[in-house]
Amino acid sequence: MTKIGVLALQGAVxxxxxxxxxxxxxxxxxxxxxxxxxxxxLVLPGGESTAVGKLLDFYQLLEPIREMGRKGFPxxxxxxGLILLSKHINGSExxxxxxxxxxxxxxxxxxxxxxxxxxxxxxxLGETPFPTVFIRAPYIDKIEGEARSLLxxxxxxxxxxxGNLLATAFHPELTDDTxxxxxxxxxxxxxxxxxxxxxx
Amino acid sequence: MAENIxxxxxxxxVKAGLAEMLKGGVIMDVVxxxxxxxxxxxxxxxxxxxxxxxxxxxxxxGVARMSDPEMIxxxxxxxxxxxxxxxxIGHIVEARVLEALDIDYIDESEVLTPADNKxxxxxxxxxxxxxxxxxxxxxxxxRIGEGAAMIRTKGEAGTGDVVEAVKHIRQVNEDIQRVVExxxxxxMTIAKELGAPYELVKQVxxxxxxxxxxxxxxxxxxxxxxALMMTLGCDGVFVGSGIFKSSNPxxxxxxxxxxxxxxxxxxxxxxxxxxxxxxxxxxxxxQMEETDKIAGRGW
Numbered sequence: 001m002t003k004i005g006v007l008a009l010q011g012a013v014x015x016x017x018x019x020x021x022x023x024x025x026x027x028x029x030x031x032x033x034x035x036x037x038x039x040x041x042l043v044l045p046g047g048e049s050t051a052v053g054k055l056l057d058f059y060q061l062l063e064p065i066r067e068m069g070r071k072g073f074p075x076x077x078x079x080x081g082l083i084l085l086s087k088h089i090n091g092s093e094x095x096x097x098x099x100x101x102x103x104x105x106x107x108x109x110x111x112x113x114x115x116x117x118x119x120x121x122x123x124x125l126g127e128t129p130f131p132t133v134f135i136r137a138p139y140i141d142k143i144e145g146e147a148r149s150l151l152x153x154x155x156x157x158x159x160x161x162x163g164n165l166l167a168t169a170f171h172p173e174l175t176d177d178t179x180x181x182x183x184x185x186x187x188x189x190x191x192x193x194x195x196x197x198x199x200x
Numbered sequence: 201m202a203e204n205i206x207x208x209x210x211x212x213x214v215k216a217g218l219a220e221m222l223k224g225g226v227i228m229d230v231v232x233x234x235x236x237x238x239x240x241x242x243x244x245x246x247x248x249x250x251x252x253x254x255x256x257x258x259x260x261x262g263v264a265r266m267s268d269p270e271m272i273x274x275x276x277x278x279x280x281x282x283x284x285x286x287x288x289i290g291h292i293v294e295a296r297v298l299e300a301l302d303i304d305y306i307d308e309s310e311v312l313t314p315a316d317n318k319x320x321x322x323x324x325x326x327x328x329x330x331x332x333x334x335x336x337x338x339x340x341x342x343r344i345g346e347g348a349a350m351i352r353t354k355g356e357a358g359t360g361d362v363v364e365a366v367k368h369i370r371q372v373n374e375d376i377q378r379v380v381e382x383x384x385x386x387x388m389t390i391a392k393e394l395g396a397p398y399e400l401v402k403q404v405x406x407x408x409x410x411x412x413x414x415x416x417x418x419x420x421x422x423x424x425x426x427a428l429m430m431t432l433g434c435d436g437v438f439v440g441s442g443i444f445k446s447s448n449p450x451x452x453x454x455x456x457x458x459x460x461x462x463x464x465x466x467x468x469x470x471x472x473x474x475x476x477x478x479x480x481x482x483x484x485x486x487q488m489e490e491t492d493k494i495a496g497r498g499w
Contacts, residue, residue, distance in 0.1 A: 008224070009224065009461050010223070010224040010225045010245065010461055011220075011221055011222075011223060011224060011225075012217075012220040012221055012223060013223065013224065014223075015220060031461075031462060031465075046220075046221045047221055047222075047223075047224070047225070047245070048221065048222070048225060048245040048246070048281055048282075050240060050243070050280065050281060051225055051243040051244065051245050051281070051457065054243045054457075055243060055457075055458070055461050058458060059462075079221070080221070092280075106280060107280060110302070111276075111282075111283075111302045111303075111304050112214075112218055112282065112302075112303075112304040112305065112328065112329065113209065113210070113299070113302055113327055113328060114209065115209065115214040115217070115218065116207040116208055116209045116211075116214060117207070117208045117211050117213055117214060118205045118206060118207045118208065119205070119206075120202045120205055121202055133213055133214060133217055134214075135214055135217045135218050135221055136218065136221075136282065136304070151202060152202065153202045153203075153205060171217060174213065174217050174220065
């Protein structure tokens with residue numbers, strides 16, 4: 001059975017766990033490095049990125065997750081997760097994993113009053129628009145290297161992938177629509193198959 | 201590329217959603233930009249901007265009102281984490297002023313002197329989200345019925361005594377248990393007894409919990425206090441006077457953040473509790489006059 005970890009230091013952890021369980025995968029909380037053993041993928045939920053970055057460092061999770069991500073381990077970040085995955089955080093030195101070739105702008109739409117919901121077409125998820133929820137959300141203003149935009153609105157990139165890595169500026173875990181999580185699980189399945197070929 | 205997208209702001213989903221993002225975190229009372237920076241550096245998920253922390257409001261007396269907008273703006277400019285601020289119970293205009301300041305969350309708070317002794321703000325009318333205090337399920341559901349997107353226990357603010365916060369979360373939990381175990385036939389009578397909207401009582405039965413995030417507040421002063429409230433089922437904690445009335449605020453703030461994130465790792469709670477200096481002196485609730493208690497404010 002596929003086993004996915006959800007980083008459980010702070011933020012919307014249970015929402016991701018519930019959605020993954022609905023998709024029939026085994027889910028566990030990741031609180032320290034031992035919890036990373038035996039996982040097929042990891043979700044970095046929404047929260048406060050400065051707080052989560054500090055806690056990742058404190059619990060010595062930053063380096064092991066970064067190393068796994070570099071080696072092809074699938075990681076999916078939402079909102080704060082997107083910020084943590086980005087190599088470049090505009091105007092900030094805050095701690096991060098820095099795995100994706102993305103330039104991210106924090107709180108980019110403004111404060112809470114600018115938080116919004118909208119139905120957006122996302123090609124890789126099929127024809128039905130996806131019910132996006134943005135909360136004090138970041139966006140990506142520039143990508144380079146291997147990063148590929150999956151959703152763009154008014155010059156702002158809102159969903160991006162780079163090989164084994166997937167990130168959204170919005171919160172699919174706050175909706176009933178499982179398609180973004182399913183898309184991530186496709187990456188997980190590719191990763192699992194490759195492991196078998198390597199024959200560990 | 202997406203085009204002509206219609207955006208909806210101020211929906212209940214985005215209001216309650218911000219509270220979801222704060223789960224497992226600590227929200228700290230701060231009275232100036234310097235304290236706000238200390239809170240952010242310690243890993244706070246949000247700050248509550250106010251002129252006087254509850255223990256000073258207790259000590260100094262007088263009417264406690266919404267903070268000076270200039271001071272709130274100073275704090276908004278100092279940090280990137282969400283900034284909350286308090287409005288008096290029922291004070292629609294203080295709330296509108298805070299909304300105009302682009303505040304991230306309003307606490308319609310019993311810590312301030314109530315402006316209306318009969319009604320709370322109808323929070324559904326606002327685009328900005330509200331958090332409100334509660335001592336039991338009925339009070340929590342009345343506030344949610346009015347539009348609150350987040351609940352906190354009231355505890356007894358400014359005392360540094362956790363006993364009331366414990367009492368309130370235990371009461372909420374007991375009330376939820378009762379609703380969950382009740383048959384459909386019993387629900388209306390329970391709703392009547394709790395003084396809670398029937399539809400929300402039904403929702404609690406389905407969800408087996410409050411329909412919104414529930415933080416602890418009122419009397420939390422140590423990392424162990426914070427971990428205790430998490431153990432009792434709170435989603436996160438507010439710390440008011442407990443941090444900046446202690447002898448080493450930066451260290452204590454960080455320790456409380458770490459204990460909240462890892463509340464069931466007692467080795468860690470022990471480790472972070474070492475050498476924090478003096479906690480706020482505080483005041484035992486059991487020795488207080490009833491008239492000095494503020495948790496009773498709210499209707």
